[in-house]
Amino acid sequence: MNRKHRTKNPNNNKLMLAFHFLRALARINKSTSTVSSYQRSCIIKRAAYASMAHAAGPRRAWSRALLYRLRRGSSRLHALPAIRRTRSFSHKRVKVASPKLREPNQADVLRRLVPGGEAMELSSLLKETAHYIQCLSAQVWLMQNVVGSITS
């Protein structure tokens, strides 16, 4: 699962994603047969995000941040811990020079949603968001298919 495929072609990402995720699923199913279903779902979710990040490769800021967060073992993937949020907030104030948007709150919301986007300038944040959305939708698609194949 930790094997890194540095594929230049972004379209390979979907294959890598499927590969990583299914392997992780198999591993989870093997190892956690006695755990409650909630915990299982948490683990599967983490596996999903981890496979996503692995498939995206280390070049993307969001995948790096996601993997870092996963390795640190924080169960909350999207809502940051309070301490960190305040710190990153002040940091961002320094770095981001007056976002031109009417509602800077929206950009902040987006920063919190996209992993690793906390200290990001708006244009690069949007770039990361675009890639993140692509990967997320691919992941959702894959999971839907897996669920569909299992239930049917």
Next chain:
Amino acid sequence: MGTSSMTTPCSSANVTEQYLVTDWNSLVSVDQNMDFIGPSSISSYDVRVPQNQEFNCSIADTRPSSFGNESFPETVSSFDLSEGCKVANAVRPPNFPLANKHSFEKNLKGKKRKSLTECGAVHPHSSLERIQKDISPESAKSPTEKDEKKQKSEPNPGVTSHKQAAKLAKEDPQDGDAPKEDYIHVRAKRGQATNSHSLAERVRREKISERMRLLQDLVPGCSKITGKAVMLDEIINYVQSLQRQVEFLSMKLAAVSPELNFDLEQILSKDIFHAQDGGSAVVGFGPRMSSLHAHLYGPSPQGVMQSEILCSVPHSEDMISSSIWHDELQNVVQMGFIPNAAVSDTENNGSMKMEL
């Protein structure tokens, strides 16, 4: 206003005539305009210039300032002051009090002008096409600018007294040559857009809008939205919904997958090895056609896939992808297949046949 009929020698003077005719319509009678058109009036007034120096000066001031209200940057940029003096004098001698009355409104502008020149001083050095463009087709743009600036000046008139206007009128011509060059830059003031700071800002904005457009394609139902704020809202909603979906699906998988335990294990325990030397996920799915695979990738003729597709490499991309991936990802994945999948499939061909 019959610009075509005016046959003054230089084109710049032509431009000024347009302004004169249009702008001073209320002040100057048509007859004077007609007089002024002829080059004779200009030349005749040239002779008189030394006689009433002061008069000349004050008028010379009134001209740019009064024009300043309507379209001074263009006039100044298009012809130099000495010529302007001539023209203005030629037109206005009879109306001088009138013109002067008009001038005090504009001398407000005169003050503004000075302040503008400071910021405008940057412009000639940087190459901003927009400014140049604005300067060159003055005649086309003049009406709108006139309106714009009239609107600006309308709240102002009568703030400065007539005396002040007169004083300014006398002061200005002394440095008449210096501000003359500055007027050219004043035109570009509106943008103030040529210092490096604002250029960088513009680049940033372009980047942002370009990425917004990129996101517009990704986020469904976002193609018709133009506002950035609304776009961001949509993007946020979409990302949140996707994340929630992942959560939901993982819960679903957790509830369901214990039954699948055996299957998945069986599939992947062996296929991982293949995949690892192949470097492609397809290989992982290729050899073992379990129930999961059949469901995942649609009902495909498995025997055909294994025996024939893998042998006939050139067609394999199409068939695999068409059978494996569903509609939306098809074309994308096809691209992804070409480099890796074909090679790895051929590599694993032997081992798969062994398994079969």
